[in-house]
Amino acid sequence: MALSQWFDKGLTAQQYIAGMKVNKEAMNTIYEGFTLADEEKQALMAVADAGLTAIVLTEDWCGDAMINNPILLNIAEEINMDVRFVLRDSNLELMDQYLTNGTSRAIPIFIFIDQEGNEKAVWGPRAPRLQELVMEKRATLPDKEDPSFEEKQKAVYKGLGETYQIDASLWHAVADSIINTLVAKK
Template structure:
């Protein structure tokens, strides 16, 4: 296995530990990562309430559940995230619910800014976009696929907004959150399953 990936796995959080971190930071008025600003602290607070809601409401689709349950191989799902990241707050609870279906899937989370070498291996169009799910076949000790930072529908929404307005501003972020809310994690589940097939 790539030593950078192996090291990241060793120094990763479980989902529960990551959720505890988000909740603690939100409560203490802190944020993870290199950018320590009021805005990022507020995003962390917002993400805590989002994740709290999604942890309760997200449901794995029946067909996805049955396919996940039949996976015989062991996988590590390694996710790069930060507590302030709006997309991570929407995507991670879905990934967690999917991983819970089968004990062969071991979900691990690392903070992007503490794992820059790992992030460099999984850039999106040259950018350090998160969340990024890295799917590792533990038997082959090899990466078989990666997903993120957003499902296609959310990606398209941002591209269209940028084309129309020239920037991605707060209004764009609101539209994006509405998209996630309406989609209920369906596209995330479908795209990850397509990668596993």
Template sequence: MVTQTDLDKSISYEEYFNLIEKLVQEGGTTGNDKSKAFIDYTKLNYSRMKRVFKTTIPSSEVLNTVDCLNDKLTWIVLSESWCGDAAQNLPVLAKIAETNPNISLKIVLRDENPELMDQYLTNGGKSIPKLICLDEKLNELGTWGPRPKFLQDWLHKEKANPTMEMSELKEQFQIWYTKDKGQTLQREMILLLKSWLNKECISI
């Protein structure tokens, strides 16, 4: 479970973005792996995050939840600057949270918080981003991650019956993200909020 100590170590999306911007300027990266490859991923993801945040338009369904969603929620997300899925999904989550004052988006770095990460593994792996939704009393309402269901199902199919190299699959994921423009994630989050909170006024 997420504790107040975990929240105390978290940062806002703006602080996270500024951290990545600073790392890019200094030629660095978050996480335990400081190799050139991960530094390059961080640089690429910085550009992705800027583009995704600029081009993501909150859907009418997201905007319509504002009057209905009066519960104070915290979305705490495990992430790292080098993660391509995080770069595509975090800006969309930030856009959703930005439209609703009752949602507080907080980010913690995976490698600096191994005990928390170990509680939220995906099929035994430390896949990120991983979102944990909490109520005001820090009760866990549900989780999401590390990517939209369509991509997660695609990954499972490829692992079961490979048709391409994993590097090519990751490229295909990035192409899908660019075409989708965050619409699938927005829809998934609305459906999850409806189920987590049992809100019939959330219509989708």
């Protein structure tokens, strides 16, 4: 299926948010709390007239989607870019074309397409700063065979989710990463 067909199949932001069962409140908190900085708005001017649209491969349970999706929606509003959400777990045919490191179905993945339906840029699943933070936190975990591993892993991910909701510097790290990807591919 062509990317433009995947876009057409996707949910609008309103449909996606209305159907969310997990992380809805947290995502809305980030969406409402985030404002693009003047420098970010200025950088976006380079792609404001590019006629791009975005396909978001996502699931509502994903902590990375919780922080990244609302930042993308703010960017999209700034440049009048239409965004559609495609649920990963029921659309593996598309997901498997955008594996992280060729093996992982990590999400979210943002696929930016032009008016002809051609892929112009791909972003995800994390901004470099968030990846560093996640790796730093994972490094504190015991060996996977340790009986406490699962409990401690849950605690790490819970803590990351809480940090994602309150640390505006992370929100801007995400925005800058997305913007840099868009501008680099214009």
